[in-house]
Amino acid sequence: MTSKEKKNKRAKRRSYSWLSTLLLIFLVAAGVGVGVLVYAAQNLPAWDPQQLSGASTTFLYDDQGKVLAGLHAEQNRTETSLNNVPPDLINAFIATEDQDFYRHHGVNFKGIVRALLVNLQSGDLTGQGASTITQQLARNAFLTFDKQWERKIKEVLLAFKLETHYSKDEILSMYLNKIYFGAGAYGVQAAANTYFGKDVSKLDLAESSLLAGLPQSPNSYNPFQYYDRAKARQQMVLKCMVDCNYIDQETAQQAFETPLVFKKSFNSGSRYGYFIDAVIDETLDILEAREIYEDPNNAIYRSGLKIYTTMNAQLESHAEEFFKNPANFPSEQKNGEQIQCAMALIDHSNGEVKAIMGGRSYEQRRGFNRATNALRQPGSSIKPLTVYAPALEDGYMPFFTLIDEPISIKVGNTIWSPKNYDPNYRGLISMRTAVQWSVNTYAVQLLEKVGVRKSFDFGKSLGLDLVDTPGTNDLSLAPLSLGGLTRGASPVQMAAAYGAFGNGGLYAKPHFVTRILDADGVEIYRFKPDYHRAMSEETAWLMNSMLQTVVSSGTGTNARVPGVQTGGKTGTSEEYKDSWFCGVTPGYSAAIWMGYDREHTMNKVYGGSYPARMFRSMMQKAHEIKNPKPRSMPAGIVSVSVCSKSGKLPAELCSQEQIFSDYCLKNKVPTEICDAHNMVSICPESGKLAGRYCPNPEMRSLTKDETPTEKCDIHSDFSLPALLNNEIYVCRDPRHNGKIYRANLPNPLQSGGCPPEYLEKVIVENGDSLPYCSLEDHQLKKKKAREVFDDVIGL
Structure with a gap:
């Protein structure tokens, strides 16, 4: 046997070995698959058509363990017939959720294979994607929302069963009346009323395409909270409708550009509405992060969960009563809009939110919550x-x-x-x-x-x-x-x-x-x-x-x-x-x-x-x-006396008004003495630097920023306004030319050398006569004040 023949023989053996291994793997996988299929079939939930519209209530509890609310899928749901649903809304759902709905028998095997390949490539073996409208109805009606292959197999089996018991239109009708649209709305009729305030039959293409995009992720696409996301999703729905030849591109563009007019208010009458909405939002984040359920929205409303919250019922009730009183808010309005308000109160020892208010009144389930969603300038x-x-x-x-x-x-x-x-x-x-x-x-x-x-x-x-x-x-x-x-x-x-x-x-x-x-x-x-x-x-x-x-x-x-x-x-x-x-x-x-x-x-x-x-x-x-005691001052903090103008230890020039006690770290106690003050002569009447003619200057201890930069401009001369209604000294000695000496000069005895025995203090008022010393006859004469000031101008 040649070496070439030996190589070919070895290659054939390796091929047979690989084929045998693959065949074995296939047989094992098939066996496991059949086993899982049999197990899932034997453990299907009881067939109860009533569950096609039923659900288990989820209860919320306050911080004392008392029930504060129940969440149920049927709390905002109104049945409507398929004949009442506009064709645009039906087409939007089929184009978006299940384009082969009228051609398959409950399961789209091509879609499953595509989803399986995607899951294998991503390493996610939780069985996501490829659910038909029938499968979604089966899951919502009979199964939990956890991500397990067993649940996926049960979903497929139940979808086949639904297809044998009901027509396509009946399945579609049950689906449209059951799915969750966000904002507490279940079914197309409730959604039409919640978002647009109208009967479902009155929806146009723009409104229908927006609603059809919501069920995939009601929390993420809620137009009350995330309008831009909702519009992006609407655009995708319209593209799918174009791809399915339900509408042309021009019609799709017109629908996308059509302004959406949302229902302005919705008086739910719900107590604790804003807090409950915040709990739902956080619960959705928790469930999505943990990947426990394939559809967290439905799990919250239909799986009978027990959610324990941080809410204090007394505080939340007090907040709601406070917000009801218009006297607690400004009365002004702009363009018919009132001033809004939001509040959050937290136990800072553990981060538990005890009460919130997301607006003046609760207007919309899962609507805009200003306490959690409004980002405003602080x-x-x-x-x-x-x-x-x-x-x-x-x-x-x-x-x-x-x-x-x-x-x-x-x-x-x-x-x-x-x-x-x-x-x-x-x-x-x-x-x-x-x-x-x-x-x-x-x-x-x-x-x-x-x-x-x-x-x-x-x-x-x-x-x-x-x-x-x-x-x-x-x-x-x-x-x-x-x-x-x-x-x-x-x-x-x-x-x-x-x-x-x-x-x-x-x-x-x-x-x-x-x-x-x-x-x-x-x-x-x-x-x-x-x-x-x-x-x-x-x-x-x-x-x-x-x-x-x-x-x-x-x-x-x-x-x-x-x-x-x-x-x-x-x-x-x-x-x-x-x-x-x-x-x-x-x-x-x-x-x-x-x-x-x-x-x-x-x-x-x-x-x-x-x-x-x-x-x-x-x-x-x-x-x-709860009224805890204040925290004690840490051991590393001490009280010190400092000058408020320098932050240093007080000096002699620091006034008592500027010395105060404050706190600081032990290693930050000041060691320097205040050097910010200087003695400055100030005119008390003008508050500026005193000049030579200021009658009553004061020496003040001032810092650089307190010291005036201008000189007094009031006492530039001994003018009449400065002397009227004042005390003056009159010289009775004719040798000093009859000069008038003001009593409030620093020292009148040194202002011209007039001996004290010749000085006489008199009170001057406008119009009074003044004693005046005449050099001519050395006799005191009477003159009007105006005349004296005109004759005698200064010292």
């Missing part, structure tokens, strides 16, 4: 988070002084001149004073010293959604010092950030859900405490101390809670578009925002007015429920 309420707390971390103490004066900073090719919210400039002031009165120029100068990168990273560590991308970003002075952010911040984000000041520097992630049980009572989720140290305990205490000054005697006095240590910060964005009050107590942190949805300007609605009063009301109620 204005000066950002300063403690991105300026003052990082400055404390860098070693700048509350008595650190800077000059509050007009400033100009070069930013790129422009000059930026930030102004204070009021027209006042206070000269040398401490950090505590700058926080107390929300001084912008101080904050900008201090941020320059701290550095924008440190400030940016500090804000990120407190949960702020700051942007650092090429072009527009928050990595600059203006957004970090005055709060004009690229995206903005929500009340929940701001409340959680301020919570770190009350929690010893630990940031606790805000959350609404503590644990979730499935229908069998098996725990499928438990919140794990999520903390990280955002700042030192000392920094948190010092910042909290300065925030208390804001409330006790600064811009936030309306937020003061009687008997409760209260700190906070006001914030008002440019042109009064956004007003905030954010604050902290020993037990809670909270943030309140006020403004128009469309960013109209408000009529001077300050953060220290309505928002501060709302904060006080919520905190009073919260501390009736």
Whole structure:
């Protein structure tokens, strides 16, 4: 046998070996498949046609374990016949969800093969994709929503069974009446009413194509929250309809460009509506991240879950009652739109959100929740988070002084001149004073010293959604010092950030859900405490101390809670578009925002007015429920006496009014003596530097920023207005030419050498006669005051 023949023989043996191996693998896989198929068939759920429209209720519980609400798929569902559904809506669904619906027998095997290849390539063996309309109906009616191959096989078997019991139109009708569209709407009739306020039969192509795109991911495409996403999905639905020849491209484009007019309000009458919506949103994120269910939306409404939340029913009820009272809000309106408001209150020790309000009234299930979704400009309420707390971390103490004066900073090719919210400039002031009165120029100068990168990273560590991308970003002075952010911040984000000041520097992630049980009572989720140290305990205490000054005697006095240590910060964005009050107590942190949805300007609605009063009301109620003691001052902090003008130890020239006590780290106690003061002669009448003619100058201890730069312009001469209604000395000695000596000169006896025995003090009023010394006859004569002043002009 030649070597070539030997090689061919070995190659044939290897081929037979591979074929045998593959055949064995195929037989084993087929056997396993048949086994799984038989097992799944034997364990199919009981065939109950009533389940085609039924579901198990999911219950939500408050922080005391009491049921606060039940979520059920049928709570907003109205049956309608297929004849009442417009052809455009039917075609939109078939084109998007199941183009072969009228050609297959419940299962699209070509689609399954495609999905299987995709899953194998991605390494995801959870059996996703390729579900026909019949399979989706089977899953919604009879099965759980977990991602398992067994469930997928059951879904296929049940789809075949549905196809044998019902016609295609009956299956389509049940499907359209059962699927979830978001915003609490089940079925096309409820969806048409929820989103457009009309009967399903009245929907046009634009509205139909939008609705048909929602069921794939109602949470992500909810047009009340994510309009741009919903429009992008609508465009995809219209493209599918073009591909299926239901419409042409021109019609699709016209439908896409047709303005959508949504239902403006929906009075659900639901208690705790905004909180429940936030719980659902968070639960969806949890279930999607854990990939427990293929369709988390349906799982929430149809699987009988038990969801335990952080909500305190007393606080949420108090918030709802407060929001019902129009007197608690400004009465102004712009273009028929009222000022809106949002609130979030958090237990900062663990991040549990205890109460929220996402608007003045609850208008729409799963609609726009301003407490969680509205990102608005925080204005000066950002300063403690991105300026003052990082400055404390860098070693700048509350008595650190800077000059509050007009400033100009070069930013790129422009000059930026930030102004204070009021027209006042206070000269040398401490950090505590700058926080107390929300001084912008101080904050900008201090941020320059701290550095924008440190400030940016500090804000990120407190949960702020700051942007650092090429072009527009928050990595600059203006957004970090005055709060004009690229995206903005929500009340929940701001409340959680301020919570770190009350929690010893630990940031606790805000959350609404503590644990979730499935229908069998098996725990499928438990919140794990999520903390990280955002700042030192000392920094948190010092910042909290300065925030208390804001409330006790600064811009936030309306937020003061009687008997409760209260700190906070006001914030008002440019042109009064956004007003905030954010604050902290020993037990809670909270943030309140006020403004128009469309960013109209408000009529001077300050953060220290309505928002501060709302904060006080919520905190009073919260501390009736839980009233922990304030945190003790850390051992590393001491009290010191300093001069408010220099932040140094007081000197002899420092007045008592300028000496005050403040706190600092032990290693930051000042050692230098104040050198900011000088003795300056001031005219008390003009307030300027005293001149030679000023009658009553005073020596004052002043700092450089306090010292006038101009000389007195009132006492430039002894003119009549300066002498009238005053005391004067008259010389009775004719040798001194009858000069008149004013009594309030420093020393009249040295002003011309007139002996004391010749001086006589008289009171002068306009029009009075004056004694006048005549050189001619050495006799006193009477003259009118005007004549005397005309004749005798000065010393």
